[in-house]
Amino acid sequence: xxxxxxxxxxxxxxxxxxxxxxxxxxxxxxxxxQRKKWLLQKEMSxxxxxxxxxxxxxxxxxxxxxxxxxxxxxxxxxxALLSSSRIFLVEMNTQNLSANDKQDHGKVxxxxxxxxxxxxxxxxxxxSTILKEFGLNExxxxxxxxxxxxxxxxxxxxxxxEYQISNAxxxxxxxxxxxxxxxxxxxxAHPRLISITSSLKENQLQLRxxxxxxxxxxxxxxxxxxxxxxLGLKNIQNRIILLKGTILFSKLDNGEYTIQLSIPVVI
Amino acid sequence: xxxxxxxxxxxxxxxLLIPLTxxxxxxxxxxxxxxxxxxxxxxxxxxxxxxxxxxxxxxSIKEPIENFFSFLYVPQYKQVSNNLFYNLHSIARFLLFxxxxxxxxxxxxxxxxxxxxxxxxxxxxxxxxxFANIIVLPNSALFAVEAALLxxxxxxxxIRLNKDDRLTNPFSESSFRVVSGLTLYNAINFPIFIFxxxxxxxxxxxxxxxxxxxxxxxxxxxxxxxxxFKK
Numbered sequence: 001x002x003x004x005x006x007x008x009x010x011x012x013x014x015x016x017x018x019x020x021x022x023x024x025x026x027x028x029x030x031x032x033x034q035r036k037k038w039l040l041q042k043e044m045s046x047x048x049x050x051x052x053x054x055x056x057x058x059x060x061x062x063x064x065x066x067x068x069x070x071x072x073x074x075x076x077x078x079x080a081l082l083s084s085s086r087i088f089l090v091e092m093n094t095q096n097l098s099a100n101d102k103q104d105h106g107k108v109x110x111x112x113x114x115x116x117x118x119x120x121x122x123x124x125x126x127x128s129t130i131l132k133e134f135g136l137n138e139x140x141x142x143x144x145x146x147x148x149x150x151x152x153x154x155x156x157x158x159x160x161x162e163y164q165i166s167n168a169x170x171x172x173x174x175x176x177x178x179x180x181x182x183x184x185x186x187x188x189a190h191p192r193l194i195s196i197t198s199s200l201k202e203n204q205l206q207l208r209x210x211x212x213x214x215x216x217x218x219x220x221x222x223x224x225x226x227x228x229x230x231l232g233l234k235n236i237q238n239r240i241i242l243l244k245g246t247i248l249f250s251k252l253d254n255g256e257y258t259i260q261l262s263i264p265v266v267i
Numbered sequence: 268x269x270x271x272x273x274x275x276x277x278x279x280x281x282x283l284l285i286p287l288t289x290x291x292x293x294x295x296x297x298x299x300x301x302x303x304x305x306x307x308x309x310x311x312x313x314x315x316x317x318x319x320x321x322x323x324x325x326x327s328i329k330e331p332i333e334n335f336f337s338f339l340y341v342p343q344y345k346q347v348s349n350n351l352f353y354n355l356h357s358i359a360r361f362l363l364f365x366x367x368x369x370x371x372x373x374x375x376x377x378x379x380x381x382x383x384x385x386x387x388x389x390x391x392x393x394x395x396x397x398f399a400n401i402i403v404l405p406n407s408a409l410f411a412v413e414a415a416l417l418x419x420x421x422x423x424x425x426i427r428l429n430k431d432d433r434l435t436n437p438f439s440e441s442s443f444r445v446v447s448g449l450t451l452y453n454a455i456n457f458p459i460f461i462f463x464x465x466x467x468x469x470x471x472x473x474x475x476x477x478x479x480x481x482x483x484x485x486x487x488x489x490x491x492x493x494x495x496f497k498k
């Protein structure tokens with residue numbers, strides 16, 4: 001072996017060691033830098049999401065506050081005025097009235113009765129006292145009974161009795177989602193049957209709505225909620241985000257549609 | 268009796284089967300996978316042929332190999348040489364990894380590739396026309412230029428990664444694993460490539476030992492390519 005060959009061998013060995021050191025250091029630095037950037041970005045997106053959730057929460061709270069205020073005003077002021085008017089009307093002496101006037105008096109009384117019913121119904125819709133007093137299951141049953149009453153729509157409600165009030169705000173949000181979904185179904189899907197079932201599994205409230213109208217698939221839901229017209233769907237999505245739950249629209253093989261909600265609850 | 272050295276000597280061929288196996292298991296769909304898989308297949312056949320020629324004595328197939336590859340006979344060594352396959356492998360590796368970088372980000376790499384590839388082709392023509400015989404020796408100039416250019420692409424990739432705001436975890440970025448493996452392989456082997464034709468003629472024992480380093484980094488490169496196929 002010649003000396004030149006030995007020198008080159010030494011040079012190559014040292015160069016390999018240096019290159020290994022440089023590359024390992026370089027790759028480590030790149031990875032650490034990228035990781036640092038990635039963690040920062042993750043933190044930023046977490047903060048952004050948190051801020052977005054806070055905004056949604058504030059919007060939902062203010063909407064609920066406004067609903068409560070309107071419900072109270074309707075019930076306490078308009079409702080009270082209508083009730084007083086009815087008392088005056090009932091106490092009116094109708095003996096001296098002509099047959100025509102008596103008929104008009106009866107009609108006015110009927111209209112005031114109907115108005116009182118309507119005001120009460122709107123007020124309850126805006127702020128469900130049943131939900132507050134008897135919980136989510138009872139509120140859904142009452143709501144579905146009211147929706148189906150006097151129409152061709154059939155409703156079936158089978159709810160898991162194990163579920164009791166977990167959190168008033170969660171219950172209210174779930175109730176509003178059901179309200180919005182059912183109202184949307186009646187308005188757009190025209191079903192003849194709506195069935196609502198629920199089950200409680202591992203701190204997850206599973207709600208399933210089945211109907212035989214012209215429903216939505218998940219793709220259609222995603223598309224509609226980004227359109228300015230889909231305000232109701234946006235509200236549903238916002239409440240789902242707040243509840244950290246999921247919503248899934250699907251079409252069954254028999255042509256019926258389902259909407260599945262999965263909401264984490266603390267019992 | 269198969270020794271550890273035998274296993275490492277053959278690693279240029281079997282190491283390529285690691286990523287190819289995982290490719291068929293995981294079936295990755297990324298656009299950059301095609302050039303890599305093409306490289307793995309071509310490299311497998313070139314390296315397998317080179318290793319069979321190299322190990323023809325221990326495999327007891329000296330005569331049929333020398334007859335079959337008689338066009339590779341080198342008069343001054345009085346035997347057939349496998350260096351053509353190493354030189355072809357080097358050219359194929361450069362071109363296919365260029366295609367890989369192009370697929371990774373066509374906008375970013377397009378201009379650079381348009382300059383680098385013609386220069387590399389001109390270099391190959393001049394190098395093998397005037398200075399070296401593609402059959403006789405593994406060409407240090409070719410290997411070193413190829414390694415330097417691939418390292419240049421790798422550095423550009425890291426610069427691009429650093430500028431990219433749409434960042435994901437680098438450990439989960441599959442192309443990152445390929446480029447890391449390629450950087451490691453080319454940087455460590457660069458000094459070997461520069462002096463390899465000198466070492467092979469002046470210090471044969473050392474050149475054989477140092478090729479083991481090359482083979483180990485090649486195994487690492489293939490393992491990282493295999494991992495890059497996993498989502």
